[in-house]
Amino acid sequence: MQQEQYKKDAKGRLIPIDQIHELDILKDDFVNEMVTKAKEKNGDLKAFKKALFDDFGTFMEMIAERYQTTVGGKKGNVTIYSFDGRYKLSVAVQDRITLGPELQVAEKLIKECVRDWSQDARSELKTLVERVFETDKEGNINTREVLALRRYEIEDERWQKAMDAISDAINVVGSKEYMRFYERDSAGDYKPISVDFTKV
Secondary structure, eight states: OOOOOEEEOTTSOEEEGGGSOHHHHHHHHHHHHHHHHHHHHHHHHHHHHHHHHHHHHHHHHHHHHHTTOOOOSOOOSEEEEOTTSSEEEEEEEEEEEEEOTHHHHHHHHHHHHHHHTTTTSOHHHHHHHHHHTOBOTTSOBOHHHHHHGGGOOOOOHHHHHHHHHHHHHEEEEEEEEEEEEEEEOTTSOEEEEOOOOTTO
């Protein structure tokens, strides 16, 4: 096999090997080797995650069969303990939510309310409303904080319409499954067994 004569640099240019510093070649070889190992482990982790969720699905179906029924849709939001209580397995399904154009109507109504209540409204509420509708660097609003506004029981008709608009703005665009493992310590507290599936 013919030895490599060139290496591509960060700008896509082909650089002759004999013009590249020996240390740069060593670093290049080292980084490529480490990343290859990391990608292999990442693939192993994906396969491991899939196997665990497949096993969980099979287990839930077996439980359902005992009651002559089936478990439809996503199987989640379940906690199972070992017989001795030492281990705990928790599976949860979390919806991914985006907010539609109705949110602009809600924001306008809410800010109208706060402006009209300016004499009597608590400063905390004003600060909360301003913070809720702030956007991050990508222009996104914190969905959790927007939805939290619905906890406030305010009789103003505009506020009620704003809460309806927020509810109508909710779009469930997908869901993410989480599986977590715990072991009980000598004090009786459950400590997580770290297996980070969140990014695979």
